[in-house]
Amino acid sequence: MTAIALRGLSLRVRRRSAAVCAALVVATFAASVLSVGTGDFPLSVGEVLAVLAGQGDPAATFIVETLRLPRVLTALLVGGAFGIAGAIFQSVSRNPLGSPDIIGFTMGSVTGAFVVILWLDGTTFQIALGAVCGGMVTAIAVYLLALQGGGLQGYRLVLVGIGASAMLLAVNDYLITRATRDDAFQAAHWMIGSVNGRGWEHVWPVAAALAVLVPAALMLARPLAMLELGDDAARALGVPAERSRLALVFVAVGLTAVATASTGPIAFVALAAPQIARRLTRAAAPGLVSAGLMGALLLVASDLIAQRLLSVDLPVGIMTGALGGIYLGWLLFSGWGRT
Amino acid sequence: MTRLRAEELELAYDERVVTERLGIEIPDGSFTIIVGPNACGKTTLLRALARLLKPRRGGVYLDGELITSQPSKEVARRLGLLPQSAIAPDGITAADLVARGRYPHQRLLRQWSRDDERAVAEAMAATGVSDLANRIVDELSGGQRQRVWLAMALAQETPIMLLDEPTTFLDIAHQVEVLDLCADLHAEQGRTLVAVLHDLNHACRYATHLVAMRDGAIVAQGEPSDTVSAELVEEVFGLPCRVIDDPETGTPLVVPNARRVRAP
Numbered sequence: 001m002t003a004i005a006l007r008g009l010s011l012r013v014r015r016r017s018a019a020v021c022a023a024l025v026v027a028t029f030a031a032s033v034l035s036v037g038t039g040d041f042p043l044s045v046g047e048v049l050a051v052l053a054g055q056g057d058p059a060a061t062f063i064v065e066t067l068r069l070p071r072v073l074t075a076l077l078v079g080g081a082f083g084i085a086g087a088i089f090q091s092v093s094r095n096p097l098g099s100p101d102i103i104g105f106t107m108g109s110v111t112g113a114f115v116v117i118l119w120l121d122g123t124t125f126q127i128a129l130g131a132v133c134g135g136m137v138t139a140i141a142v143y144l145l146a147l148q149g150g151g152l153q154g155y156r157l158v159l160v161g162i163g164a165s166a167m168l169l170a171v172n173d174y175l176i177t178r179a180t181r182d183d184a185f186q187a188a189h190w191m192i193g194s195v196n197g198r199g200w201e202h203v204w205p206v207a208a209a210l211a212v213l214v215p216a217a218l219m220l221a222r223p224l225a226m227l228e229l230g231d232d233a234a235r236a237l238g239v240p241a242e243r244s245r246l247a248l249v250f251v252a253v254g255l256t257a258v259a260t261a262s263t264g265p266i267a268f269v270a271l272a273a274p275q276i277a278r279r280l281t282r283a284a285a286p287g288l289v290s291a292g293l294m295g296a297l298l299l300v301a302s303d304l305i306a307q308r309l310l311s312v313d314l315p316v317g318i319m320t321g322a323l324g325g326i327y328l329g330w331l332l333f334s335g336w337g338r339t
Numbered sequence: 340m341t342r343l344r345a346e347e348l349e350l351a352y353d354e355r356v357v358t359e360r361l362g363i364e365i366p367d368g369s370f371t372i373i374v375g376p377n378a379c380g381k382t383t384l385l386r387a388l389a390r391l392l393k394p395r396r397g398g399v400y401l402d403g404e405l406i407t408s409q410p411s412k413e414v415a416r417r418l419g420l421l422p423q424s425a426i427a428p429d430g431i432t433a434a435d436l437v438a439r440g441r442y443p444h445q446r447l448l449r450q451w452s453r454d455d456e457r458a459v460a461e462a463m464a465a466t467g468v469s470d471l472a473n474r475i476v477d478e479l480s481g482g483q484r485q486r487v488w489l490a491m492a493l494a495q496e497t498p499i500m501l502l503d504e505p506t507t508f509l510d511i512a513h514q515v516e517v518l519d520l521c522a523d524l525h526a527e528q529g530r531t532l533v534a535v536l537h538d539l540n541h542a543c544r545y546a547t548h549l550v551a552m553r554d555g556a557i558v559a560q561g562e563p564s565d566t567v568s569a570e571l572v573e574e575v576f577g578l579p580c581r582v583i584d585d586p587e588t589g590t591p592l593v594v595p596n597a598r599r600v601r602a603p
Binding site for chain 2: 222
C-alpha cells in the first residue's frame with residue numbers, strides 16, 4: 001500500500017495493482033501497434049508510431065487512420081466495456097459466472113438485433129439500437145425476477161439469467177428459421193461478434209457512451225467494494241445498498257449493451273477479463289480499472305491472433321469463444337477442486 | 340434523554356409482526372446487553388436501532404432526530420454495527436478489512452487520510468490483531484477473525500457500537516476473550532456498547548445494563564444484580580433455575596435446575 005496525498009486529494013494505491021495495470025497498458029499498447037501494422041500492407045512498428053505521432057507518409061497515414069485504427073480502437077473500447085461490466089456483475093452477484101454473457105443480457109441484445117435485422121430490415125445504426133433495447137429489456141426482466149422474495153441474491157441472478165439466456169436462444173433460433181437466406185446469414189454473422197470493417201462511425205458512439213459510463217462506474221467502485229461485505233455491513237457503514245446496486249447494474253447493463261451493439265456479442269471477454277485481472281492483482285476489491293484494461297488487451301490480442309494465424313479475416317468472436325471455452329473449463333475444474 | 344432511543348416501535352417482516360409499541364432507551368456510556376429466547380425479537384430490535392430495518396410504526400431517534408431521516412453516512416460516523424452476516428471478501432487481508440471501516444469518513448477525492456491510517460492502527464492495536472495485518476482473513480482462526488471484525492467496527496470510531504451476537508461460533512475461551520475486549524473498549528474508551536448475546540451468564544457478568552426480552556416485548560431491564568432473579572429467568576426463558584452469586588465477580592449466575600441427578 002502506498003498513500004498518495006496532494007492538496008485536497010488523498011488516495012491509497014496497492015503497489016501490486018498499480019504495477020499490473022501499468023503492465024496491462026504497455027501490453028495493450030504493444031498489441032494495438034502490432035495489430036495496426038498487420039495486414040495486406042504490413043507496416044513496421046516505426047511507421048505505425050510515426051503515423052500516430054502525426055509524421056507518417058500519406059500512404060501509411062491512410063492505411064492506419066482510415067482502415068486499421070478504427071478497428072483497433074473499437075476493439076479497445078468494446079473490450080474495456082466488457083471487462084468493466086463483467087467485473088461489476090461478478091461482484092454484485094458474488095459469482096464468477098455472473099457475467100452478462102452467461103446471465104442472458106448479451107443474448108437479449110442479440111434478440112433485439114435479430115428483430116431489427118430480420119423483421120424491420122434496419123440499418124447498422126438501427127441494429128445497434130435494437131441490440132441496446134434488447135439488452136436493457138432482458139436486464140430489467142432478469143433483475144426483477146431475481147429480486148423476487150426480497151433482496152438480490154447472486155445465485156438467483158445467475159440461475160434466472162441462465163434460464164432467460166436459454167429461452168432467448170430459442171427465440172433467436174426461431175427468428176432465424178423464419179428469415180430469408182441473406183438475412184439469416186447477416187444475423188448469424190452478427191451473432192458471432194466481430195470488429196471487421198469497423199470505421200470511425202463505429203468508434204464515436206462507443207467512445208461517447210463510455211465517456212459517460214466509465215466515470216460513473218469508477219465513482220461507484222467504492223460502494224461496490226463495500227457491498228461485498230454483505231448488505232447489513234455495507235449499510236451500517238453508510239452505503240445505500242439497494243440504490244448503489246441498482247446504479248451499478250444500470251451502468252454495467254449500459255456498458256454491455258453499447259459494446260454488444262457495436263461489435264455483436266463477443267463471447268467470454270466479460271466473463272474472463274475480471275477473473276484473470278483479479279488473479280494477477282491478487283486484490284480483494286473488484287478492480288474495475290484492471291478488469292477494463294484486461295478486457296481491452298484480451299480483445300485486441302484475440303483479434304490480432306485471429307488475423308495473423310488464419311490470414312482470413314476471422315471474426316474475433318470465434319477466437320474469444322475458443323479461448324473462453326478453455327478458460328471456463330479451467331474455472332469449473334479448479335472450482336471443483338476447491339469445494 | 341439518551342443519544343439512542345426508540346419509541347412505539349412496530350417491527351415486522353412482511354406479514355409477521357415481531358414487536359408492537361416497543362420503547363427502549365440505551366443509557367449513554369453503558370454496556371447494554373439484550374438477552375431473550377430464540378425469536379424473541381432481539382436481533383430485529385438491534386437491526387432497527389441500526390436503521391437496517393424500517394419500523395412500520397414509531398421510530399428510532401439518534402441524538403434527538405429520527406435516524407431514518409438523517410443521511411446514512413452521517414449516521415455511520417456516530418453509530419456502528421457489527422452484523423452477524425458480515426462476509427469477508429475473497430482474499431482480503433486483515434488490514435484491508437479493518438480499513439473498510441473508515442468508509443463513512445472518506446470521500447471520493449479524500450479516500451485515505453492520516454486520520455484513517457491512525458484509526459486503523461489504533462483499532463488493530465486495541466483488538467490485538469496488529470500482527471495479523473497482512474494475513475488473509477479467511478485463513479485466520481474463528482477468534483482471530485472475530486477480533487478483526489471488531490477492529491473494523493472500531494475503526495469506524497463511532498461513540499455508539501451495536502454488536503449482533505459477537506460470540507457466536509466461538510469456543511468458550513474465545514467468547515470470554517471477545518467479551519473482555521468489549522468490556523475494555525467500554526471502560527477505557529467510554530463508548531456506548533449494545534450487544535445481543537445468547538449466554539445469560541455472560542450477559543450478567545459483562546453488562547452494565549441488561550435488557551430481557553420475550554415475545555417482542557421488554558420484560559425487565561436494569562443493572563444485572565437488580566434485575567436477574569430465578570423468577571425472571573423462569574418467566575423469560577421458561578427455565579426453572581437457581582440464581583447464585585458468581586464466585587468471580589459477585590454478579591448473578593444462573594444455574595439451571597437438574598431434572599435428574601447422576602449418582603456421583
